[in-house]
Amino acid sequence: MRDLFWLIPFPPAASALALILFGRFLSRKWVTIQACGSVLVSFLLSIFSFAGLFGSAGESLPWIKILSPWIKAGAFGADFGFQFDPLSAVMVLVVTGVGLLIHVYSVGYMAHDKGYTRYFAYLNLFMFAMLLLVLASNMVLMFVGWEGVGLCSYLLIGFWFERKSASAAGKKAFIVNRIGDAGFLLGLLFLLTIVGSSDFTAINGAVRGGTIGGGLATLIALLLFVGATGKSAQIPLYIWLPDAMEGPTPVSALIHAATMVTAGVYMVARLNVLFGASGSAGDVVAIIGAATAVFAATMALTQNDIKRVLAYSTISQLGYMFLGCGVGAYAAGVFHLATHAFFKSLLFLSAGSVIHALSGEQDMRKMGGLRKYLPRTYPPFLVGAIAISGVPFLSGFFSKDAILTSAFAQGKTILWALGLAGAIMTAFYMFRLIFMTFHGPERISEEAKSHLHESPKVMTVPLAILAVFSIIAGYVGLPAILGEKADLFRRFLAPVISPAAEARALSIGAEGLLILASAGAAFLGIFVAYLFYIRSPHLPQALADRLPFVHKLLYNKYYVDEAVGAVVIRPLIRGSDLVYSGFDLKVIDGAINGSAAAAGFFGKALSFLQTGFVKDYAFAFLLGVALILGVFLF
Amino acid sequence: MTVPAGYFFVLSLVLFVLGIVAFFVKRDLISQFMAIEVMLNSANLAFLALARQAHFADAQVVVFFIITVAAAEAAIGLAIVLVIFRRRKSIRTADLNSLKG
Numbered sequence: 134m135r136d137l138f139w140l141i142p143f144p145p146a147a148s149a150l151a152l153i154l155f156g157r158f159l160s161r162k163w164v165t166i167q168a169c170g171s172v173l174v175s176f177l178l179s180i181f182s183f184a185g186l187f188g189s190a191g192e193s194l195p196w197i198k199i200l201s202p203w204i205k206a207g208a209f210g211a212d213f214g215f216q217f218d219p220l221s222a223v224m225v226l227v228v229t230g231v232g233l234l235i236h237v238y239s240v241g242y243m244a245h246d247k248g249y250t251r252y253f254a255y256l257n258l259f260m261f262a263m264l265l266l267v268l269a270s271n272m273v274l275m276f277v278g279w280e281g282v283g284l285c286s287y288l289l290i291g292f293w294f295e296r297k298s299a300s301a302a303g304k305k306a307f308i309v310n311r312i313g314d315a316g317f318l319l320g321l322l323f324l325l326t327i328v329g330s331s332d333f334t335a336i337n338g339a340v341r342g343g344t345i346g347g348g349l350a351t352l353i354a355l356l357l358f359v360g361a362t363g364k365s366a367q368i369p370l371y372i373w374l375p376d377a378m379e380g381p382t383p384v385s386a387l388i389h390a391a392t393m394v395t396a397g398v399y400m401v402a403r404l405n406v407l408f409g410a411s412g413s414a415g416d417v418v419a420i421i422g423a424a425t426a427v428f429a430a431t432m433a434l435t436q437n438d439i440k441r442v443l444a445y446s447t448i449s450q451l452g453y454m455f456l457g458c459g460v461g462a463y464a465a466g467v468f469h470l471a472t473h474a475f476f477k478s479l480l481f482l483s484a485g486s487v488i489h490a491l492s493g494e495q496d497m498r499k500m501g502g503l504r505k506y507l508p509r510t511y512p513p514f515l516v517g518a519i520a521i522s523g524v525p526f527l528s529g530f531f532s533k534d535a536i537l538t539s540a541f542a543q544g545k546t547i548l549w550a551l552g553l554a555g556a557i558m559t560a561f562y563m564f565r566l567i568f569m570t571f572h573g574p575e576r577i578s579e580e581a582k583s584h585l586h587e588s589p590k591v592m593t594v595p596l597a598i599l600a601v602f603s604i605i606a607g608y609v610g611l612p613a614i615l616g617e618k619a620d621l622f623r624r625f626l627a628p629v630i631s632p633a634a635e636a637r638a639l640s641i642g643a644e645g646l647l648i649l650a651s652a653g654a655a656f657l658g659i660f661v662a663y664l665f666y667i668r669s670p671h672l673p674q675a676l677a678d679r680l681p682f683v684h685k686l687l688y689n690k691y692y693v694d695e696a697v698g699a700v701v702i703r704p705l706i707r708g709s710d711l712v713y714s715g716f717d718l719k720v721i722d723g724a725i726n727g728s729a730a731a732a733g734f735f736g737k738a739l740s741f742l743q744t745g746f747v748k749d750y751a752f753a754f755l756l757g758v759a760l761i762l763g764v765f766l767f
Numbered sequence: 768m769t770v771p772a773g774y775f776f777v778l779s780l781v782l783f784v785l786g787i788v789a790f791f792v793k794r795d796l797i798s799q800f801m802a803i804e805v806m807l808n809s810a811n812l813a814f815l816a817l818a819r820q821a822h823f824a825d826a827q828v829v830v831f832f833i834i835t836v837a838a839a840e841a842a843i844g845l846a847i848v849l850v851i852f853r854r855r856k857s858i859r860t861a862d863l864n865s866l867k868g
Contacts, residue, residue, distance in 0.1 A: 743866065743867060744864060744867055745863070745864030745865060745866040745867030746860060746861070746863070746864050747799075747860055747863070748790075748791060748860060751790060751791070752791070755787065
């Protein structure tokens with residue numbers, strides 16, 4: 134089976150190409166079959182390749198398949214090649230598995246949309262780019278996938294481009310990502326200059342061989358991390374993700390929760406040897422991650438738009454993943470990536486089901502009491518909320534706890550405390566969402582209520598499947614307290630993660646206490662949410678009145694968008710205006726118009742020669758002939 | 768008896784100069800046109816004389832080209848003169864200077 138892994142990205146690519154070129158001639162039914170079928174083929178190939186990993190214990194990892202040479206310029210070269218190892222395996226399984234469910238879900242969600250074919254063309258194209266990203270054997274090809282997912286993200290955020298806010302959000306996402314990508318590109322160029330190749334094996338070799346080390350490793354790692362903060366929405370480049378919710382909800386689930394935004398985490402984990410070689414780069418990653426985890430969680434506390442709560446929650450959870458990677462627990466970070474893909478896409482899809490049922494309403498203040506109307510959406514939604522909150526025995530608990538434990542074990546007590554505070558807030562805002570949406574008094578508008586209906590099976594079955602995975606996915610990575618061998622996930626990833634980067638072991642007692650703390654955080658958050666939104670619904674308002682400053686700050690998301698507008702965007706526009714009126718209009722246009730005027734002036738001056746009489750021209754002709762004859766003859 | 772080639776060259780030169788003079792002296796398009804034809808045919812004469820004197824067949828081929836071009840030129844030129852006359856009621860070159868710069 135090892136020869137098949139490189140085929141994984143191509144079925145969605147072929148499907149996307151066909152849909153883009155011939156989509157208008159295809160029936161809806163065929164579009165559905167082709168789009169979902171191609172992802173299914175990729176998923177099956179991924180499973181075969183994954184299974185193949187176990188049958189190849191003695192073989193050297195990663196498997197590499199070079200399809201053809203791609204770029205060759207002097208000392209620098211890059212191949213069109215793929216590689217497969219446990220880390221890629223986890224990623225392709227998550228991408229194709231969750232991607233398949235979201236494709237199926239989209240069939241129901243987008244059923245009434247006139248851009249149905251275009252939607253699936255973009256979605257397939259995204260799958261191709263994402264699979265290219267995680268399977269590439271060198272960073273240049275990875276960068277192609279990296280930009281490809283960015284493009285698809287832009288296209289799908291602005292899918293309903295007739296709406297001004299949607300097209301603006303698409304542009305914002307693209308531009309903010311470009312800023313991050315500039316850093317990524319610089320890091321990549323450094324690597325190419327120093328290593329001479331961007332193959333991951335060559336990079337790891339160069340780091341291990343001492344070609345890259347110390348300050349240089351830190352510089353390159355941090356430049357690449359700038360790219361990761363853009364793609365994975367970390368401080369300071371997170372501002373695009375909340376706006377990205379303008380896209381269709383399944384897109385938010387697939388691209389802006391489960392897969393694309395985790396590309397940064399994947400990249401850091403993929404280059405763990407490089408990040409591990411530089412002590413301070415890891416610290417920066419961990420601090421940014423923990424700060425983002427808490428910062429985004431506080432913003433999620435007061436949002437009223439159901440999708441925006443989930444968007445801030447995604448930013449916060451991505452922060453946890455970076456916290457894990459930053460403290461050297463790459464396996465824990467990737468583990469959280471995988472479990473998060475399940476429960477966050479579950480949450481988004483359930484939210485989509487709610488929005489669909491309410492004919493597009495996203496404001497939680499106009500929901501409430503939906504439990505009895507949406508009997509097939511509520512249970513999966515609840516499972517997702519419990520999983521992300523970190524209640525014991527569901528997936529989110531194991532992965533989040535693994536990260537927090539590692540942070541503590543590395544002696545980063547402050548980061549651990551921040552993470553724990555974030556966990557309390559996570560549980561609070563998730564159950565605030567559940568209570569405001571499904572419990573309490575109905576606040577649904579009459580109009581929405583008249584159309585209120587449970588979503589079709591094609592949407593609720595993927596929810597059920599994701600719910601099952603949100604519960605059981607955690608059991609592949611049990612905490613070390615249950616024995617050295619309990620953490621299957623870490624042992625699976627061991628060939629990819631450099632052992633020096635792993636966390637130190639804690640005593641059983643300390644680890645038990647940490648687990649209790651994590652569980653306590655979850656229950657505390659849920660209890661406070663219950664207190665605020667079920668027991669005494671007047672409390673939130675009372676609290677907001679007591680702390681008007683804090684509430685206003687959180688409600689307006691710390692005025693970050695406004696600050697960015699004032700500090701970056703407005704000066705940029707004003708500067709552009711200045712350059713336009715000062716330089717463009719005066720210097721550039723002046724030069725062009727001036728040369729045209731000069732040509733006109735000299736033309737006018739010489740135009741007396743053009744009398745219009747044939748005879749004058751003939752005379753000039755005659756003179757010319759005489760002159761030439763004279764030159765030749767004498 | 769054969770006429771020496773030099774006579775033909777002199778005749779050709781005389782015709783050519785006559786053509787030039789006529790072109791500048793005459794004031795209507797038709798006459799100028801005829802002057803051009805005279806110049807073309809003087810060139811033909813020179814070529815033929817050369818061909819006969821030097822047994823040089825290429826020169827005769829050139830003559831055929833010139834005759835062809837002259838025929839085409841006459842056809843198009845006369846058509847243009849006709850159109851100008853219809854529109855302007857005049858073929859005096861002094862009246863035709865609308866292309867003045």
